[in-house]
Each structure stands twice: as structure tokens, then as C-alpha cells.
Amino acid sequence: MSIKKRAIIMARVSSDEQAKGYSLNIQEDNMRKWCEDRGVEVVKCFREDHSAKNFNRPEWKELKKYARINQKSIDMILVTTWDRFSRNTTDAFNELHYFRNIGILKSIQQPIDFSIPESKELLAIYLTLPEVDNDRRSMKIKEGIRAALKSGRWSRCAPIGYKNSRDENNKPIIVTNEKADGIKLAFTEISQGSSQQFVLKNLKQFGFTVSRNNLSLLLRNPLYVGKVRVPANETEPEEIVEGVHEPIIDYELFIKVQDVLNKGYKDRNRKKENSAKPELPLRGILFCSNCGKKVTGSASRSKTLLLSLQLL
Template sequence: MTECKRAVAYVRVSSASQVEGYSLDAQERLFTELCKNRDWQSVRIYREEGKSAHVDSIHKRLVFRKLLEDAAKDEFDVVVVHTLDRWSRNLTVTLESLKILGRYGIGLVSIVENLDYSKPDGILFTQMLGAFAQYFSEALSTHVRKGLDQRAYEGKHNGCIPFGYESCWETNEKGEKKQRCEPEHQSGIHIHPKEGQAAEGLFRRYSAGTTTLSQLAAWLNEQGFRTRNTKNLPDANGNLVSGPRLFTSSSVRNILHNPFYAGQITHRGKLMPGAHEALISQELFDLVQLTLRKNSGRSETLKALPDREYLLKGLVRCAYCGMPMWAQTYKSGNSYYREHKASRSIQECPGHGGTIACHVIDKQVRELVSAIELGPRWLEEVLSIISLKDEVDRVKKERDLTITKLHRMARVFMDGLIPEEEYSRQKKLLELSLESLVVPDYDAAQKAGNLILNLPELWSKANLSEQRKILLTMLDAVYVDVKEHRSVIAVKAKPPFRPIFQVAVSKKESKIHILNEPLSHEPSGSSVFLVETGEGRTPRPEKVTQDLLQDYPSI
């Protein structure tokens, strides 16, 4: 009896293939007929439209990649394609994909070429192709290294082109390359008319010793220049994004350290003469390196106390851009929370460069902690917020019933009605059942509420380091306005404390008030709560409020 295989089809179409008559419908029809003739089970059809099989990476063909991922899940036994060029026209992709199929014992069948790798000998051949693919990959890596070495010996740059230069070739929207320069420069790159002047200006200005990296970053940003970032970097909300970014002191430092601008290239840790045109002289580059070394030490105005403790360390954030702020202690002994002007690459922030004394903000946070108060019915209010009252009641009844069973069984054992082995077995089962009878959200909120109830006593006995740990348990962030109101304007509660803050009230005599309505009106709520300070409840900055609402709608 013929084995009933589970078959899937991979059908792909581009504008060219439509003309050739390889429409998706036609490919699917032939796949259905093949399954019928061979008594195979048709499991799924993977359709990929508008993707060329010439692409040099599996990751660029999403449906193709999904098929290979499903191969590891034992969802099918054979893949059917109309022709092999529907599968791939790129040797690297072909070998890599066949290696994956061979690893999981999956065959490949081509209808037009009449190739059948679904039988045992065909699967073995596929696995052999996979082994060859590994050899090919290693050999290709060796050839790539040779190519990179040869480019370096010729003085040509490997990798992304640094700021201030551009390629002699440009790529249009269709992916076609067009030559910018006639003739092409020896290195394939040349100085960018505008960026080149700016990059040269960085070296010249810094060598004079009258400007800082922070000021140079601001100077570039004000002129509209942006970095050539191609990596995914976190923004203020922690999301990974790529693309041009604002210059920072760090990115300017990287430019000033790069010998490429003096006509050299770096390859495998060695400096080699470059074929490109130098932007600055070697003398100027050496002078800048000397200046960088002189300025690399810790500022004389700062105390060498790397382990100094701050109440809001890791919590304090700028209310405008949402990015973390730094804390520093100067030689005078005064400590400040600072928004570093040139350490951001996300956006221009109105609070850039702002500072505020640590003791001012710390005092407000301590007043906030002292002001939080829970009413006598706080647990019922929390239950109504997290909509778990019925579930809590059910779990409570089951826990009570399980505890009763434990007591009853203990009495039966004491009366000698069941043997010790059986008693131990049933007791363990009931105890395991008791451990599982919990409501995670409710239990977390109850523990958070109990901490708030005991907070005054804990806080009064805690030192600075312990108080910071308490805050880290309750909060994810404390937002500070260092520009206009110079105060705490909001706090972001950790998830278990979210419903606690919603039912909390401020003591009447308190100078600081937490507005327990979360910013978002969505059912899931928000973990960002506004704070008002001062005797007369200083009006909160509406602009900042809206920014917070936009950045943290539901966390």
C-alpha cells in the first residue's frame, strides 16, 4: 500500500512569471492533480507574490522562510513546486534551503522537471546536498575573506562609508546602480560636498581646544546633519528603530577617532594606506587624538565616587522625551539630576541640558511616599478594577474546601482508618492542589497593597539605599520637568501596583498629591499617574501631560 504523504505546495509569482503562464492558480491546480494521482494528503499551499527568486537571502522571502520554519514542526513530508526556479534561482539560497529540508527528512518534488526527492534515496540526496551546502558556505566565507583582504591591500574601504564621504555610485528606487562620478574615483568613494566640510570642521574646531564633544554634536544637529545609523537602537519607549539619528557626543567622538579621515583604512586591527582622498592632514588628526586623550579623564569638578547612591538612580526620567536622566555630585558636594544635552539621538528635547538639585526632587518623592494612603475597603475596590471578584470568590471556596479535606483526612489517619503511605500520597496531592489555587493578578495586587499599608513604618526605618530598593519595587519611572515647573510631574507604577495607585488617596495634610486616575481611558488603563506638588497644588504642565499620554497610552 502506498504511504500517504502529507504534501504542501510552494507557489511563487512575479510580473515576469505571469507572462510565462506560471500563474498561481495554474501552479495550485497542478499541485492538486499531483496529490490526487499519488494519493497524497494536501496539507497547505504557501503563496508568495511579487518576490523574485534571485534574492540572496531567505529572510527577504517571508512566505519561503515560514515554510522552512514549519519544516521543523513535522507538519508535512514533502514540498511540491511547479519548477525549480519557483523554489530558488540563487545557489546559496537553494543549498541552504535543501540543507534544512534534508535535516528534517522532507522531500522536494518538481512537477515540470520530474525531479522527485520524496523517496528515501531522494531524501538521502537532499541530505547530501545539505552537507555540500555547509562546505560551500565555509568555502564562500574563505573567498569573502580573501576578497576583503584584497580590497584592503588596494586601499579600498570595507563596510559602511563614514560621514563626510559618499559612493561614486547611487542606487535608484528600482535597485539599479548609476554612476555619479565620471570617471569613478580609484577607491570608489569621494568627499561629500556638504558633509565633508562639516566633518573637517569637527577636527579643526576640536583641535583648538575651545569646544566640547557635546557642543560639536549640537552644532551638527543645528545644521540639519544626521548620522548614518543602520543598526536597530532603542528609542525612549524601548522600541528598536533604525535610520538616521541625531548626533551625540559619542558619535562625534567616533568620527574624531577614525583614521579614515586622514587617508588611512583599518583592516584586521592594522592601519593601511587608503586609496581615498584624505579630508584632513595627519598632523591635524594626531593633534585631535592628543586632545581627546587629555580630555578623556574625569572632570576635575566631579568627585571620584563611582559608587555614590542616589534615591532615584535608575528611576528618574525626563518628562519631555522619556529618556533616563543622570545623577552627578560636584566637588562642592552638591548633587544634581541632569538631562544630558548631547547624549540623545532620538529627538530634540526641550529639557536638554536641564539640571535640578537631587535634594529638591528627592524631598518631593519622599513626600509622595508619605502621602499615599489606602482606605478601609481598598481590596474590594482593587478587585472591581481588575474584574476578578467572581474568580477570587471561586478560588477562595475551593481553597477552603481543600483545607477542610486535609483536616478531615488527618483525623481519619489518626483513627487508623487509612495506612500511612496512602495518607502521605493524598496529603501531597491536596497540598499541590492548594498551591495551584491562586489568582496571580489578585495575589500580586494584594501583596502590593500590603506593602503600601506597611510603607510608613518600612520607610521611616530604611536608609537611602533601602528606600531606593522600596521605590524600585513599586515604580518603573519618576518623570521630572527640569525646564518649567522643576518638579516631579508623574510616576509610572509597576503592574502589580497599578490598581493600588488607582484606589489610593493622598493624606489631607500632604503637600504632594497623586492623581489616581490613570492617563489612559482605555479599559486596560495606564501605569502613569500624574503628581501635583506644593501647598496650592501647582497646576501641572498640560504640554507635558499630553506628551506622557501620547508616549505611554497603556503600559
């Protein structure tokens, strides 16, 4: 009498795949049917909804832990296709090497006979194609984002004072929200000479708090004047284009604030005048032989030195 084999099954979808109609239930049903047809007992089912770009996935860690503890009673670990297992070629081979010692990882729709050395070539194709697909998809997304920016549309997370929305053609656009008045206040007060610390305190009355660094970035953001910055890439330089969204402040106010910020930057970085004293003519000219920094000097109040000078 043959001993019935036992299997772990694993179904996975990512968040964007769920939106496209992929189903954990269908994967699980297919694997259970495969096991039933071959007299294999399913002892555990793992279901996850994480991206397979890496193996830092809670459910996958639980699967590995369960397989390690029960390795003597598990004959196989099943996935529907190899892209359900991983979409990262390098990490996938590392995981396969790990499971080689405690069990057999199988794909029911893309079967591979691991006893044949040449089968690794087919496995490499199965594992590489999903990664190539990810890379290609990433390129298309970046190209789409850049195209939107060049057309004046901000399709990323809206900055303070705006919220993400859709226009009448269902295209992404940003529209002003209740914090827009706070943005106007910030620009107006800076243009009138108020400090950034003073502006930060006043912004709290509008229901939001920003850090000093984020306020500086906010004050230089051309989105608030109705323009969109398109960053440089390998073939095109950075450019500023006219946006399709409503500006919060006018151009004259924005330029005035830039002048204030630039003046403050120049004042902070202005080269200090040389305060050399006649009695220290080499201060700032000589360099230390150990650290390479300029050598300084100062008058000494040592009584011993004064006594030596008097003796001379």
C-alpha cells in the same frame, strides 16, 4: 476514473540572483508545464524574492499556512530545485519533517523517491551543496573586501563626510560630500579644547546629527586623514595603509585631536588618591567576607556612640 492530483508551486529568487538574470516567471512556467504533462492541477502559486538562508520569509510562511489549512486537498508542493526551497541544511530538514505530515515536497528537476531510505543521502547532497556554495561565496566576498582595504580602497558604506562612488576604472572609491566641512569643524573645535557636547550642537548647522558615541568614533577614524584601517584576521595583524581617497583633514590636526582624546581618557580613568583618615587606618585594606569588596568607614555622629566614648 482517477482523481486528479492537486499541487502548490513555489518560485523563489534572491535579490542578487535577480541581478544575474534568474527569473520567477521561468520557474513558474517550468512547474506549470511539469504539472500539465502529468495531469496535476495547480491550485496555488507562491512567488518570493528573499534569500533562502532561513525560513523567516513572509511568502514561505503564507505557503505553510495555506498548506496547513488545505492539507486534505493538497497532494504535493513543488519547487524547481532544492536550492529554491532552502540554502540551509539544518533548517531544511526541519521543514521537510514538518511537511511529511501534511503533504509531499517535490523538486521537479532533482526528483527523489522518499519511499527509499537511501534517498535521504541524495537529498542531503542536494541540500548541502547550496549551503557550501553560500559559505564559499561569503569567504570570497570577505577576501575581496580585505584585498580592497589593503589596496587603500574603502568599499563599504561611506562614513559621514564622504559618499560612495567609482573611479575611472570603475573601482570603488569614496569622495567628499557637502558634510565634509562639518567634519573639519568637529576636528578643529576639539583640537582647540571645545567639548564634544559643544561640537554636537554645532554640527546641526551642517545638516546632520550624530550621537556622542558616534562622534567619538568619528574623531578616531583614520579615513578622515586619508588612511584605511585593515582589521586583524586569523593570520595577519591589524594595519593602517595609505588610502586612495582624498583626506578631509591633515595629519597634524588628526594627531592633535588624538592627543586631546587620550588625555581626556587618562583624566577620567586616573586612580583617585587615597583619602584615608588617621582614625580609619584599615579603610580600603580590609575586604568584606560576603561580597569580596573593600570595606570603607566614616565618622559616626550617633549621640549614643558619643556618650559611650565619654563614659570610657
